Amino acid sequence: MSARRAVTGAAAVLALTVTPALISTPASAATASCGSGYAFLDSYPIKGLDSSRTGGYVSLYYNSSTGKNCAIAKPIASWSGLVNHLDVQLSTRTYPGFVDDGLDQNYHQWAGPIYIPARGECVDVGGYFDYGGERFAGHGYQVHCG
Secondary structure, three states: OOOOOOEEEOOOOOOOOOOOOOOEOOOOOOOOOOOOOEEEEEEEEEEOOOOOOOEEEEEEEOOOOOOOOEEEEEOOOHHHOOEEEEEEEEEOOOOOOEEEEEEOOOOOOOOOEEEEEEOOEEEEEEEEEEOOEEEEEEEEEEEEEO
């Protein structure tokens, strides 16, 4: 996909519309994978804000060697390529702001992977997109602590 973004400020993962200053970091992935050493932790459904139908998932991974979490957001297979403004976000209480991929893009198949140092901390993870005129959002707040 495109470059990951580190967003500074006091914004939280639940932000749907944000206009903070963005700092670019190098692109690291051409596929929806966190890479070697990352173990799957959990997935959270991305649901329609009006209909509550599940349209995708945001998945969380952890690398015990590096102490980093990774997140990827994807729509369900039948919607892949059809969603708009696909976005994934990660934050911790001590990280200055949140890490994002897709906030200023228009991804259609997946957003991420994104990484955040989180050894000994809980993470907030979120995934968002638009489909069929509806906004979809999914979250895990203060999860996988430690």
